Amino acid sequence: MIEIRAIVTDIEGTTSSIDFVRDVLFPFARKRLPAFVETHGDHPDVQHWLHEAAREAGMIEAGRQEVVELLLQWIRQDRKSTALKALQGMIWKEGYESGAYRAHVYPEVAARLRAWRADGLRLYVYSSGSVPAQQLFFRYSEAGDLTPLFAGYFDTETGPKREVESYHRIAEAVGEEPRHLLFLSDIVEELDAARAAGFHTGWLVREPQPLPEPASHRVYRDFDAIEPAS
Numbered sequence: 509m510i511e512i513r514a515i516v517t518d519i520e521g522t523t524s525s526i527d528f529v530r531d532v533l534f535p536f537a538r539k540r541l542p543a544f545v546e547t548h549g550d551h552p553d554v555q556h557w558l559h560e561a562a563r564e565a566g567m568i569e570a571g572r573q574e575v576v577e578l579l580l581q582w583i584r585q586d587r588k589s590t591a592l593k594a595l596q597g598m599i600w601k602e603g604y605e606s607g608a609y610r611a612h613v614y615p616e617v618a619a620r621l622r623a624w625r626a627d628g629l630r631l632y633v634y635s636s637g638s639v640p641a642q643q644l645f646f647r648y649s650e651a652g653d654l655t656p657l658f659a660g661y662f663d664t665e666t667g668p669k670r671e672v673e674s675y676h677r678i679a680e681a682v683g684e685e686p687r688h689l690l691f692l693s694d695i696v697e698e699l700d701a702a703r704a705a706g707f708h709t710g711w712l713v714r715e716p717q718p719l720p721e722p723a724s725h726r727v728y729r730d731f732d733a734i735e736p737a738s
């Protein structure tokens with residue numbers, strides 16, 4: 509008998525569309541990044557992450573303009589850099605708060621998260637987006653403020669999403685054995701890592717993507733199809 513006590517979900521491609529991230533969030537960050545660095549570049553948090561980005565790229569004594577160019581290139585490449593994600597989160601805050609956009613969530617997601625909470629399951633997020641960016645995402649979602657539903661958030665400061673050790677750390681932080689945890693994602697390498705750590709896994713393959721054949725994880729078209737107790 510499988511007893512799931514907590515669900516850990518990815519965001520992009522799982523609760524929410526890849527298009528929203530690619531066509532709304534990334535262009536907003538690209539457009540605002542140079543002015544953001546110009547205005548806030550002396551703030552200690554911003555300085556820290558600019559320095560971390562330069563360090564990650566092996567750029568010794570890089571000028572601010574060079575780091576901005578590097579970050580713009582990383583946005584184009586969708587690089588899952590912790591430093592880039594932290595800076596993007598700071599920039600997206602302005603867009604959410606000004607009402608420039610709301611975060612996309614698939615239509616069934618909010619109701620299904622509420623139903624799982626009502627069944628006593630604890631809910632967590634694990635995304636490459638920074639924890640502040642995740643919190644903004646769900647505070648300003650199209651379905652309203654969903655943050656009260658989540659017990660915690662994990663980003664790549666816990667570790668890369670394709671590494672087994674990251675899932676051990678999450679299980680430890682959640683305070684449950686991995687066999688009581690379900691991880692949901694659209695990326696098979698993330699699911700492989702979670703399973704290797706002992707998690708149950710659910711692979712979100714949303715319409716109109718073809719169903720994988722054969723599938724190496726349980727496949728779901730949407731959250732309504734997931735039955736954590738089964």
Ligand SMILES: CSCCC(=O)C(=O)COP(=O)(O)O
Nearest residue numbers: 519520635636637641642645
């Ligand atoms: C929640 S922040 C916006 C999404 C983002 O930048 C990202 O990298 C999401 O990746 P995920 O791990 O949720 O697939």
Ligand SMILES: [Mg+2]
Nearest residue numbers: 518520521694
């Ligand atoms: Mg994803």
